[in-house]
Amino acid sequence: MNKAQGAMSYDELRGAIAQRHRALSGRLQQIAEFVLDHPTDVALGTVAEVAQRSGVPPSAIVRFAHALGFGGFTEMQQVFRSRLVAGVAPSYKARLARMKSEEKSVLGRQPAAVLSRFVSEAQSALVTLSQSVHARELDAATAILAKARDIYLLGLGGSFPVATHLAYVLRKLGRRVVLLDGTGGSIHEQSHAATTEDALVAISFRNYYPDTARLFPELVARGVPTISITDSLLSPIVEGASVVFEIQDMPEPALRTLVAPMCLVQAMAIGLDLAAD
Amino acid sequence: MNKAQGAMSYDELRGAIAQRHRALSGRLQQIAEFVLDHPTDVALGTVAEVAQRSGVPPSAIVRFAHALGFGGFTEMQQVFRSRLVAGVAPSYKARLARMKSEEKSVLGRQPAAVLSRFVSEAQSALVTLSQSVHARELDAATAILAKARDIYLLGLGGSFPVATHLAYVLRKLGRRVVLLDGTGGSIHEQSHAATTEDALVAISFRNYYPDTARLFPELVARGVPTISITDSLLSPIVEGASVVFEIQDMPEPALRTLVAPMCLVQAMAIGLDLAAD
DNA sequence: TCAGAAATGGAATGAATATTCTAATCGCAG
DNA sequence: CTGCGATTAGAATATTCATTCCATTTCTGA
Structure with a gap:
């Protein structure tokens, strides 16, 4: 009382x-x-x-x-x-509150504190990832990649590191990969050869890179099987995709760690390789 | 409706x-x-x-x-x-149990099992990271970056995603960045303008990319302050570096997740930005 | 540029809700 | 059995809420 x-x-x-x-x-x-x-x-x-x-x-x-x-x-x-x-929501609420309070304090500004903050953020992102990705989607994704002749990768702006990593791993595993990076001309030209026999992995988070939003529907319209990795079902690379992986709670661009999508693409690639034997 | x-x-x-x-x-x-x-x-x-x-x-x-x-x-x-x-309703315990059972079930070859394996690997990599990186090194690194006019980034092969991510974040924060990727010519030319007023962040893991091993000593010799992120003190980008971050237990190239170095470079970038105010 | 249609914002409305109040009941000691 | 304080139930009340309605603005197609 x-x-x-x-x-x-x-x-x-x-x-x-x-x-x-x-x-x-x-x-x-x-x-x-x-x-x-x-x-x-x-x-x-x-x-x-x-x-x-x-x-x-x-x-x-x-x-x-x-x-x-x-x-x-x-x-x-x-x-x-x-x-x-x-x-x-073990991550979301606590994370926001913690970031708000720590951001202002003197302690939160020291590099070591920043690192530990990112580490714990990454931890929770991983937990969320393993909860939100279902086996059915992963199976569908690897099935698409297994049948693909060439694998096209579309990830620009902040998602570019994810695309390059996936490209690296897939090439190590002996897959034919085309990384759409716009080097030496337009992305359109790079993707021009993609057919229904190939596959596309598109990665995009807010704010969705314009070129990605533009190119994706074209490839979908041409019948290219597509795996999308994004942060919202409303993103421009969802409609028409064969498989969609939604990774929630991506922070603003400068603060996002990419840990979750990096893990996901790697699991896809290795899972593809193991299933092929 | x-x-x-x-x-x-x-x-x-x-x-x-x-x-x-x-x-x-x-x-x-x-x-x-x-x-x-x-x-x-x-x-x-x-x-x-x-x-x-x-x-x-x-x-x-x-x-x-x-x-x-x-x-x-x-x-x-x-x-x-x-x-x-x-x-x-299905609280913590149930979730853990589900992960355990999935891990064992029907070999670890199914994509979902592969994902959970990478997730738990990434988790432990993050723990190791936060234990092995010391505040002193982080402070020194941010101090170097704070004084730099241009920041050169060197990360090729499997480390390229880390370099591109750091480039993205630093540019978002308004820093001048030169990403050494060898596009449109040699890396040597791209790095030719680097001086003692600038800084270099080099990232390389086994097997060390030849171009990285070749270029790094040149820049060190020219007196460019250097931050190295690598997996061994015997790697070619350790000698002459101003600050070295050693990330241990990196698996073989195709299996490594890059989670730890991704987190580290991001913490460096954001720590730099927060300390600058 | 204009007319028609669709969409929007904000005030009005009526329902639902939490809270308070009061009379009745219960427990208990003398 | 009786009287007193604590407890209770249900009605009364004031508040909050979702919803509707309509004037105004914004689109759309000619």
């Missing part, structure tokens, strides 16, 4: 409820048991819904929140909601 | 949004992009909040929901909430 409950984590709240459980009145104990058993209902439901499911009148729910030191049900609900967002 | 949207999963909704995106009007497209980027905000926020964060009037949000075939915002929100609920 007296504690400051301003910023409380879900686990702390669980502890507080368990601790005070004995001291609560009958109805309030009943509610305590319900909310610990059904935290998701509390997070997303209204007072009336929670009241009905736990078999108490709505006002009792509000009294329960008051007894725990919250200003009302809405305030308590925030804690239950934080549990949901923590479960679904 | 016509589909029955009764029971729709979050992934299905994503697909539907992406599919109709082009057919939507300007404002609605803007909202489509926002909701795909901030699904959590949509799940937990009110119409007014979502409207404000996405920079549109509340009525537009409702029209967006209608355009997708929902009866209103509340109906659409249910789908976004289902994502939160799904994310919290």
Whole structure:
């Protein structure tokens, strides 16, 4: 009733409820048991819904929140909601908050701190990658590459390193690769020979490089099987693609690490090689 | 507008949004992009909040929901909430178990298994990186780059993606960069203008690219301050370097992920930018 | 350039919601 | 059995919210 409950984590709240459980009145104990058993209902439901499911009148729910030191049900609900967002987005929220705060502090500006920040960012990007990429897509992608005579790679601007890396690995594995980099003329000319017998791997993140957005539909229209690696289903290289890998939470261009797409393309290339035997 | 949207999963909704995106009007497209980027905000926020964060009037949000075939915002929100609920149920343990089982199942030859192997390799590479790089070296490196007029980047063969990535980030930050890639002539000519006022970042791993081994000593001899990123103190770009970053345990060329050097160069670039203010 | 159509923004509206208030009930000591 | 304080339930209330409506602006095609 007296504690400051301003910023409380879900686990702390669980502890507080368990601790005070004995001291609560009958109805309030009943509610305590319900909310610990059904935290998701509390997070997303209204007072009336929670009241009905736990078999108490709505006002009792509000009294329960008051007894725990919250200003009302809405305030308590925030804690239950934080549990949901923590479960679904281990990277996103924490990353934004951390970057914001560290960016301004003196500590965050020292190169060593910057490095450790990028390392942990890369870690979470890898976790997200392994969760969001499904076996079906990878199988489809390697199948396309296996049948391709020549493999065309389209990745410009910030995505160029990914394309060059994939080119390097594929060539090491003996595949015929055409890297569309615009050197010595237009990309159009470089890609002119691509047919339905070949394959295209396109990589593009915001802001989508104009040439990529322009060339991609042309190759799709010519019937070239296409694997897209991008950060949004709305990107210009999604429509018409045979396989799409979506890599979420790419930070702004200067801050993105490319760790996730680099890993992905390498897994594609090596997986292709292993499956071929 | 016509589909029955009764029971729709979050992934299905994503697909539907992406599919109709082009057919939507300007404002609605803007909202489509926002909701795909901030699904959590949509799940937990009110119409007014979502409207404000996405920079549109509340009525537009409702029209967006209608355009997708929902009866209103509340109906659409249910789908976004289902994502939160799904994310919290199979918690940490289940995810780990899934990775473990996938790793062993039916050989490690399936593409999905290959990906998870690269991911965990990359994870450990990042840990090693943050342990082996010391603040003193990073400070020295950023100091060199801060004083440099032009920054020359030398990374060929398998290291080329690292060089292009560093070039991209440095240019985004407004630095003058010369990427030594041998396009349109010899690398020697490209590097001819480098002086003691400039700086060189050299990246090379086994087997050391011949051109790199040849060019590096020349620039050192001309007194160009040099930062080397390599995998052994015996590599040809160590002797004479002002700062050396040694990244150990690099696998054979085709299998290496470049995750560690990518992170390192980015931390260098951003650290340089933050320290400059 | 103009007319018609589509889209947009903002205010108005009515529903839904959390909260408060009060009368009734319960528990309990004397 | 009685009276008092704590507790409760449900109605009343004030607030917040989603939705609708309409005047205005912005596209589109001739």
